[in-house]
Amino acid sequence: MSNFERIQVLKNQEAEPYANFVAEYGSPLLILDCNKVAEQFNALSDALPNIEFFYAIKALPHPAMIRTLLQFNVGFDIASKGEIDLLRLERAQARNTIHTHPIKRDDDIRDALSYGCTTFVVDNIWELEKFVAYRHRVALLIRVSFPNAKTNIDLSRKFGCQPSDVLLLLRKAKALGIHVKGLSFHAGSQCTDSSNHVHAIRQCAAIIEQAEAELGKLLPILDIGGGFPVSYTHSTQDINQFCYPIxxxxxxxxxxxxxxxxxxxxxxxxxxxxxxxxxxKAERSDGTWYYLDDGVYNSYSGQIYDHATYPLTVFSDGECSSIATLAGPTCDSIDVIAEQVNLPPLRIGDLVIGKQMGAYTSASSTRFNSLETAEIVVINGPSVGLNTIFITHSS
Ligand SMILES: Cc1ncc(COP(=O)(O)O)c(C=O)c1O
Structure with missing residues (x-):
């Protein structure tokens, strides 16, 4: 990514709204804007009409996300007891949930069932057999693997059966008296284009047809997973263009x-x-190093786990005049956010803003060096009225 795409320099006076947050709550901070949640939901439902959405809680497991999406009757994709607990606290209806983790312990199945979730995902015979005891209470989706070499986050290596194995699994489910109601796939996260979604939909359509013809088995649900991309530059992503082929x-x-x-x-x-x-800050042989109070062990953890590079905004009335490195606060040398970027001179106390930092960031932050994780300040939250703020801790 070029310096221009990654770094935005705004005038000093534009730092004021952020400085006000820091004055009130300290730093590092994450600001979660519920109006943007609504905007994203509206954009995706416009781009994919007639699709029912189940928000994958793992991306940002925060009450404000759940509360805002509940206003739009969005369902939830859950994968753990912790995620179920979050939904329970927000009084989300279990009938609008699907448990999508392909590998579960018996306790995980029981927890989800006791909450009221009855849709589960399997991708192999051993997983199918775990449902024999619950066969009168569940309906399953079979996850199919469609590898995607074009993304860094290929979710079809660890999970998903081969397309050619689906009929075998359907036969086995029938023999065990377990109801399978459809197929699911994940085309890879942060897809560069929608060709793998299209390929997977076509393959699944053929499997569905074959299941009906050969086994008389109807599969009325197709779960097309996630993978819908966002822009990690300062320009926006056209989700309509991405979804058109889908x-x-x-x-x-x-x-x-x-x-x-x-x-x-x-x-x-x-x-x-x-x-x-x-x-x-320090002058080193490769330029100026700026040390921030947030880094890859905390809110920028997605730079490690999610292969993301977040666009950054700094504030200065000066010119971009020096090659600089932005590093996190821990003692580890891997804790670097941006290397060899062209920046204006920054002072100790200046603010650095990371954009597009909702997904797979605080969700995977750690407390390495016994540092606190960033506070999450929620703005425009539904439960507390417009333009009011509540503050929660992300850990
Ligand atoms: C089963 C499942 N569903 C949905 C998602 C969300 O995918 P994305 O963030 O690409 O929309 C994930 C991400 O890991 C996943 O594993």
Whole structure:
């Protein structure tokens, strides 16, 4: 990514709203804007009409996300007891949830069932057998693998059966008396284009047809997973353009098939900004090093786990005149946010804003060096009225 795409320099006076947050709550901070959650949901539902959405909580497991999406009757994709507990606290209806983790302990199945979730995902015979004891209470989706070499986050290596194994699993489920109601896939996260979604939809359509012809088995649900991308530059992503081929492929499905999706990143990435401060600086042989109070062990953890590079905003009335490195606050040398970028001179105390920092950021932050994780300040939250703020801790 070029310096221009990654670094935005705004005038000093534009730092004021962020400085006000820092004056009130300290730093580092994450600001979660519920209006943006609504905007993202509206954009995706416009781009993919007639699809029922189940927000993948793992991307940003925060009450404000759940509360805002509940206003739009969005369902939830859950994968752990902790995520179920979050939904319980927010009084989300279990009938609008799907448990999508392909590998579960018996306790995980029981927890989800006791909450009221009855849709589960499997991708192999051993997982199928775990449901024998619960066969009168559940309906399953079979996850199919569609590898995607074009993304860094290929979710079809660790999970998903081969397309050619689906009929075998359907036969086995029938023999065990377990109801399978559809297929699911994940085309890879942060997809560069929608070709793998289209490929997967076409393959699944063929499997659904074959299951009906050979086994007389109807599979009325197709779960097209997540993968809907956001822009990690200062310009925006055209989600309509991404979804257009998906809609074309979906239009060829038989009318009785209900299509659902599990978006995580698209609904959450643009809704949080990180606010950190320069806490130290040094001149080194490769330029100026600025040390921030947030880094890859904390809100920028997605630079490690999610392969993301977040666009940054700094504030200065000066010119971009020096090659600089932005580093996090821990003692580890891997804790670097941006290397060899062209920056204006920054002072200790200056603010650095990270954009598009809602998805897979605070969700995977740590307390390495016994440092606190960033506070999350929620603005425009539904439960507390417009333009009011409540503050929660992310850990
Ligand atoms: C099963 C499942 N569904 C949905 C998602 C969300 O994917 P994305 O953030 O690409 O929308 C993930 C991400 O890991 C996942 O594992």
């Amino acid at each position: 809609n074309e492929a979906l239009a060829t499905l038989p009318a009785h098939i209900n299509v659902i999706a599990e978006p995580g990143r698209f609904l959450s990435a643009p809704v949080m900004e990180s606010v950190s401060r320069v806490i130290g």
